[in-house]
Amino acid sequence: MIEVEHLSKLYGSTAAIEDVTFSVEPGEILGFLGPNGAGKTTTMRILSGYLPASRGTAKVAGFEVHENLMAVRQKIGYLPESPPLYPEMTVQGFLNFVAQIKGVNAGDRPNRIQIALEKTGLVEKRKTIIRKLSKGYRQRVGIAQAIVHDPPVIILDEPTVGLDPRQIIEVRNLIKQLASDHTVILSTHILPEVSMTCDRVTIINRGRVVATNTPDQLMAQLNRGAGYELEVEGDWNTIDHCLNMIQAVQSVEQQSTVHQRHRVRVFSEVDLGREIANALVSHGLGLYEMRRVQASLEDVFLKLTTEENPVEESTEAEE
Ligand SMILES: Nc1ncnc2c1ncn2[C@@H]1O[C@H](COP(=O)(O)OP(=O)(O)OP(=O)(O)O)[C@@H](O)[C@H]1O
Secondary structure: OEEEEEEEEEEOOEEEEEEEEEEEOOOOEEEEEOOOOOOHHHHHHHHOOOOOOOEEEEEEOOEEHHHOHHHHHHHEEEEOOOOOOOOOOEHHHHHHHHHHHOOOOOOOHHHHHHHHHHHOOOHHHOOOEHHHOOHHHHHHHHHHHHHOOOOOEEEEEOOOOOOOHHHHHHHHHHHHHHOOOOEEEEEEOOHHHHHHHOOEEEEEEOOEEEEEEOHHHHHHHHHHHOEEEEEEEOOHHHHHHHHHOOOOOOEEEEEEEEOOEEEEEEEOOOOOHHHHHHHHHHOOOEEEEEEEEOOOHHHHHHHHHHOOOOOOOHHHHHO
């Protein structure tokens, strides 16, 4: 549904994005994740036809964006970071105005507006003046204006910024519902947003894509150092021997020892809590602490956006 290939945007001699490539399948929610200034808004604006690229191609539903601006704008609903709402209009009046601009014919407009109001939970606020709405409701109006012409693709730029925790949950649920009949790109710098909402995530840093994968596979990519941290009392050779007897244990490391109490790191990619506890207890050793060590999406994000030589894109994770 969306194909972006080798996209670059230069401001003078500075590249806001460079050689950005990713795709989004129909019905998918892709998280476009990156720190401030990474190039998210630039990419979203090129995709929705508001900014020309310096190099590369962006296609939406088979149309090259800049060769088919009008056709692409029909296919895309765009929620910018600060949506331009008209505060003195009612919700319904504003949606009618947007539908008109987007070329929805007069006969279809009432039905399209009703559907947009229902999908965004705004039916009861249809006659309210936008200025009087809370920020959460205004964000819903922003989403309603993006879907009023029934585009197959929705692009949301930081849709939960500035909302309170309850409003954030509501907007995330709304985005998930939209994915049942739209393809969605969600640009964000907020990690939980992608792990809770998105099927796949593209991580962008300093204008370049550094990884694309499912949130789970990204974590698995980093989980090669996963395992357990233990505090065990007893003879070290016995501890070392009985842990190494467990089949899926890759290695065992003694990290420190105080009075026969050893802090131990056990490396394993699979869940072995029960086996470790059984082995130690059956050898008469004292298990004082056991903690699973696992990478979070936050670890992945920090690793990919702070390393000098980040992990190359997607396929590496599947090796
Ligand atoms: N009009 C412009 N002229 C010059 N540089 C720009 C312009 N717009 C963006 N940039 C630069 O391009 C880079 C990418 O900006 P962009 O707004 O796309 O990032 P972002 O990931 O959306 O960040 P944020 O979350 O802070 O909005 C930044 O370094 C920014 O300073």
